[in-house]
Amino acid sequence: MIEDKNQTRTSLKELGEFGLIKHLTQNFKIQHKSTVKGVGDDAAVLDMKGMKTLITTDLLIEGVHFDLSYMPLKHLGYKAVMVNLSDVYAMNGNARQITVSIAVSNRFPLEALEELYEGIHLACKTYTIDLIGGDTTSSTTGLLISITAIGEIKKEDVVYRNTAKPNDLLVVTGDLGASYLGLQVLEREKQVFEVNPDSQPDLTAYSYLIERQLKPEARKDIVKLLKDLEVKPTAMIDISDGLSSEILHICTQSKVGCNLYEEKIPLDPQVISTCEEFDLNSTTVALSGGEDYELLFTISQEDFPKIKANPHLTVIGHIVDESLGVNLVTRANQQIKLTAQGWNALENK
């Protein structure tokens, strides 16, 4: 679908490992004072000046986490950064630096890596992130990307997963399920394309879903918004594996229960219409779809007035005593025990 057969192909061997890193990273500018030394030595040197340091890492593997037949490399680079920044924001922190390690087989020409790094560069520019290091090597098969993100945060601002309290409100940002449906649409179009390579699909009805899958945004804005609203969540996590899985993480680690209200789960109109078309239950998609990269957090009830008018935030439930369990309260007012059926990277193979 996205392959351009006439593209220029420069072999990676022509550059060598060090030439390659230099070539790919030459346009990246250091933007933070905390980055004392970036790419180019044995290690990067950072100066957090009394702030706490946040460290998180994620691995993306071709054939497991992405399919290059519909994922443009530029988008992949952008998304790989988002996945990592999202974890820094989920601690209520400010993302500052990343390292990027890639392994590629020789079927990738230099131009492909340039595209990938264009996406990484765009993400770094948009989110004000310094690229400070990494590793580039060959792989025996596909492409893999390992990113470590570094953030900074004041001690008193850190929000963990394990500190939700009974009576807290459960809040989610944005809307859920779109990324998963975007993937379903792309998978379907891939199959159509395999049968008929000349098909010109009209994907406008799914534009939001596809954008959420191919170019998700990490919620840097929410960290700022919460600060502006003077709300410090009691617990927070990002939604990468699906809403149920993340609620269960917060509840298990905080030793609390939760009531989640089905009717409150925020869904985009495209999610609702596409669920109908695909004959999927939109609640299931929101609960188990994953890759939303929204933030899920709990707040004290007294903070409710500060957030209630905000279009980015939806109260979807409340925390209860551990003995009451973690439940979905359906539209028919039935309580169903919530189970994690989210996307599990280990079950994909």
Add this chain to the structure above:
Amino acid sequence: MIEDKNQTRTSLKELGEFGLIKHLTQNFKIQHKSTVKGVGDDAAVLDMKGMKTLITTDLLIEGVHFDLSYMPLKHLGYKAVMVNLSDVYAMNGNARQITVSIAVSNRFPLEALEELYEGIHLACKTYTIDLIGGDTTSSTTGLLISITAIGEIKKEDVVYRNTAKPNDLLVVTGDLGASYLGLQVLEREKQVFEVNPDSQPDLTAYSYLIERQLKPEARKDIVKLLKDLEVKPTAMIDISDGLSSEILHICTQSKVGCNLYEEKIPLDPQVISTCEEFDLNSTTVALSGGEDYELLFTISQEDFPKIKANPHLTVIGHIVDESLGVNLVTRANQQIKLTAQGWNALENK
């Protein structure tokens, strides 16, 4: 060679991703005050308390960086940590934390990962390192390990690559070339084994070489030694790609030249005898072999008396003006321009 056909095999699917991480990391104890929060949240939280933070990352890929037919998984885990710590020590810093991301195909049972983590655990214990996070996922083919190491250092202690000065002495720790020869021996035995699986090789004549290849040690001791000797190198790098390649890095980045004396290059007796057996030139092996994980540094001439009696340190050359180039001075007193023919990960496929 190392496979035990009767081993217990527990499928990774039985544990799931989160169960797996918990299972593999349960024996790791946090040892540093700077680790505020390790494994278990969206990101780890570190407190460097005014110290500078060092960050470095390396990717090891099956079939490119290691061959499991002679690399026991426990050793692989240990070595993967060493490769990263070595970069922190090469900045003159103290390694404190690591994140470990792994991707595995389903051909690896849980017991294999336990072995891998045993080696990681041993490395963490021996070098006083906290495991603070990571990612575990499936791969479509083999095993890959991506480690990020974090260190701390006082501002005034940082040693970069690009600060060597003419007349500085070039110093190397330990001895060179053994790891490369260890690999040659193991490759030969693998071929023998493929022809005759009942062969019982006697490898005692190569014990040092094999240990250097399978279980290298990062030179944490040298960082302490230099501090005790009150020597701050003017530039430093670790030897992962081979002596020539690393000398060229220092010289290019420092805009200086260098004379390296062939007769001064430290070689273990097993390196000399095995080079004879394999009909290899020991200087070439030391220059281009790689994976030694020794430290290469430059010091002011005035510091020479402090290091000259030390058995861990060998002066192998001196820095000259850039216009004089980077040269090997042979035993026959000929000058040969040094080129990097070290191990290049991108040329391996």
